[in-house]
Amino acid sequence: MSILYDEGQQAIATESRRALEARVSKDDLLPLLQTQGEYHQAFWSTAKEQGWTALALPEAHGGLALGLVELGLIAHQAGRTLSGAPFLTSSFGAAKAIELYGTDEQKAHWLPGLASGDTIGAIAFASGADPLPAKPAVTLTGDRLNGVAGAVSGGLFADVAVVFASGPALALVDLTSAGRTAVDSFDNSRCIADLSFADTPAETLATGEAARAAALHILALQAVVTAHEQTGGAEALMEIARDYAVTRKAFGQPIGAFQSIKHRIAELYGLVELARANCIHAASREGAGDFITAAAAARLSATEAYDTAARDCVQIHGGIGVTWEIGLHLHMRRARSLALEQGSSFFWEDVLVDRLAGDEG
Amino acid sequence: MSDLEAWRAKAATWCEAMVPTFGKAARKGLGVEDDLALGRRYQKAKFDAGFAGINWPTDLGGQGLGHIEKITFEAEEMKHGFPSFYFSISLGMPVPVLMQFGPDREFVKERVLKALQGEEIWCQLFSEPSGGTDLAGLRTRAETDGNGWKINGQKVWTSWAQYSDYGVIVVRTDPTVAKHKGLTYFWVDMKAPGVTVRPIKLAGGDSHVNEVFFDDVKIGDDHRMSPVGGGFAVAIATLMIERYVATDSAGFGPHLGLFIDLAKEVQLNGRPAIEDGRIRQQIARNYAMRAGLDSINVRARRMMEAGMTPGAEGSLNKLVAVRSRQKLSELAIDLQGVGGFAFDEHASPKDDWASSWINAPTGRIAGGSDETLLNTIAERILGLPQDHRPDKGIPFNQIPA
Ligand SMILES: Cc1cc2nc3c(=O)[nH]c(=O)nc-3n(C[C@H](O)[C@H](O)[C@H](O)COP(=O)(O)OP(=O)(O)OC[C@H]3O[C@@H](n4cnc5c(N)ncnc54)[C@H](O)[C@@H]3O)c2cc1C
DSSP states (O other): OOOOOOHHHHHHHHHHHHHHHHHOOHHHHHHHHTSSSOOOHHHHHHHHHTTTTTTTSOGGGTOOOOOHHHHHHHHHHHHHHTOOOTHHHHHHHHHHHHHHHSOHHHHHHHHHHHHHTSSOEEEEOOBTTBSSOSSOSSEEETTEEEEEEEEETTTTTOSEEEEEEBTTEEEEEEGGGSEEEEOOOTTGGGOOEEEEEEEEEOEEEEEHHHHHHHHHHHHHHHHHHHHHHHHHHHHHHHHHHHHHHHHOEETTEEGGGSHHHHHHHHHHHHHHHHHHHHHHHHHHTTTSTTHHHHHHHHHHHHHHHHHHHHHHHHHHHGGGGGOTTTOHHHHHHHHHHHHHHTOOHHHHHHHHHHHHTTOOO | OOHHHHHHHHHHHHHHHHHHHHSHHHHTTOOHHHHHHHHHHHHHHHHHTTOSSTTSOGGGTOOOOOHHHHHHHHHHHTTTTOSOGGGHHHHHTHHHHHHHHOSOHHHHHHHHHHHHTTSOOEEEEOOBTTBSSSGGGOOOEEEEETTEEEEEEEEEOOTTGGGOSEEEEEEESOTTSBGGGGEEEEEEETTSTTEEEEEEOOTTSOOOEEEEEEEEEEEEGGGBOSOTTOHHHHHHHHHHTTTTOOOOTTTTSOOHHHHHHHHHHSEETTEEGGGOHHHHHHHHHHHHHHHHHHHHHHHHHHHHHTTOOOOGGGGHHHHHHHHHHHHHHHHHHHHTGGGGGOOOTTSOTTTOHHHHHHHHHHHHHTTSOHHHHHHHIIIIISOOOOOOOTTTTSBGGGSOO
16 A cells, blocks of 8 residues: 555645755755764754654654654655754664663653654664674673674764664663764764773663564664655755756757756656655555565665666766765765665665565564 | 445456456467457457446446546456457547547447447557657658548558557648648548558567558548647647556566566575575565555555546656566576476466567557657656757658658
8 A cells, every 4th residue: 555645744745845945055064074973963953843853753752643654754855955864763763662662661761852852862783784683793691781883873972772782682772881983984974983882781672583573673664764865865866967957058959958868867757756656655554564575665766766866967967076066975975875774775685585485584 | 345445346346257258268279360259249248347438428338437447447357367458459549539539429429339349449550660759750641632531651560450440540641841730630441442451470479560551542531530730739649548557567577476486496506596696686676666666556546536636657657667577577587597498479478477578578669669758758757858859840841761
């Protein structure tokens, strides 16, 4: 099943777009790349003011009790303006992990802050190339966490993390007493950090196979939000390419009249629309038995759309496309960082095929 | 149960009941003539049961329902492999155009009723040897002849012309004006003296398309369906009529599940192919593409139910699905190794990989090539410039051949 957005949802899309376009400019974004440890403050304060951080969390804990569909609409607009701070996704993932697997005390302690946006959450599942490793680099022994969770998006500012640890176990850790080292990345606006734990106190959310299933579920929720963001980025690039192709001239005509240019943009239209359709479908399947399948499809098509759009849009611009100033590289960078954040395409292809072939463990 | 659900249930029940008489098993081994005869009986049964001309006006024999009921029925119908494709062009474009533009209403009514009951078939005579994509570039001409017209020239790729009773045709009536401006739209009697139909055998082995020759074919002015010189607009209307045709994210080839079954059965390097990363990637990508199209289609249906007009993204289906069907079919043949050589000319492209593969290219050409579809998306949806057209504005007879 797929859905039609109702009036309230359309209003969320329009309002978030208006708010973001008013507050975000390329000139704010470029400097973020040159330093470590800065995120897009204007975006995050907008997110807090507008209640986006509270949107998909339960009312009992300060949330607005909407869902993935609404959050997805906002992520799409954030992707269009390139403004998203990693926290919109990872704080949501951390909050969902606490909501779904935490105790009443843990919920009461963490969720109101995550809903207001004053608390920042992170998800630390990956070890190296593996988004959900068989042997996680971090170990949970009793209520102590040890080891290093590498390259955690948003990790530089997070107050609390949900960690996939050996056991396997899903652990909740207050980051006040964790070590952090900034990672210099091609997309520094993601505020990536290595988090190190040395007998750091932690609480258990789930253990054994249940922990793995829970982690996959959280990753899938985040992947759907990210897929919306990727689709928004791809859509923006398609429009930028279109606008450039009708104005820039060569050989006495707009470059958009050359089929090699024109057809590339038409192909982007196809990729964007497929990704959008898969996103809408996946968001509407939250809680259903085929949610992971739908999330994987959304994730794969959105990654393909954004990467392709980034490549082709730069190409269509010729020399100007590769300059620092015009900023298309912001999209190139973001396309790649989002492609990695919730697990690469290799991972989601496997998840999807296991499900289609009926072999999921 | 909503009205639409009730309609779907009724359609499903009826289709199930037709399977013993008209289903795949009943058609197995039939030659074209016998299959067509079966098809005519099927079309009549459909008419009698109230499933023909679902969204056509009741005074012309239709059911007066909406497009949503039509595609709902077709989704059920498509599951069974009934012999309905003989009428797909006929009822798809020419007859609806006749309903809209046919000058003599009594004649129109009679034709529509016969077409709906499978008694008469119409074809669409647009393409020519000199080019199909360039619809306005056609050379078949009609000259005034008393109070009528005389047609000379050649059409090609005409689906089902050999079984057709009538056809709609675009011809050049004035070569001295720019090419779009000198065309006129008529209907013709395919049995008229001077019409010769010659089947063309296609790569997959079947011969449903034809060359059609016109030698001094005389028609009355009452056959004219556009103003003289105003045929191009009606031709475009013809191409636009079935904007939301029945869609199939498999590109009218096999279901992805069949590929997964094959990949489980077949070994690659001593392991089941389903474990091979190259195969897995293709499956995953293919699924994501098909799921996207399915979601677009479901949303379009919901919009229609809600009385809205679906977006332009519905136009992606043919472009995206058929290309990927072609690639997946190649891969399925590869997976079977030398076992992949086997070929049965009568196998169905819906469940046979070799048949799907050999017939896939027609899907990428008929009804608009990939390039044409990309141009349409680029120009109509994205507002990109038209191609450079050196023949623009030049009188047709001065365009260098
Ligand atoms: C199975 C089948 C059934 C058909 N049934 C019918 C029918 O019933 N009635 C009917 O009238 N026609 C029918 N057709 C014809 C069909 O519409 C044409 O084949 C099609 O429009 C392409 O025209 P063409 O074959 O002349 O190719 P051409 O127009 O010669 O094109 C050759 C190549 O050039 C490319 N090309 C042409 N123009 C451009 C451009 N502007 N930009 C980029 N590339 C371009 C095309 O994409 C194609 O790749 C049928 C075709 C097939 C295969």
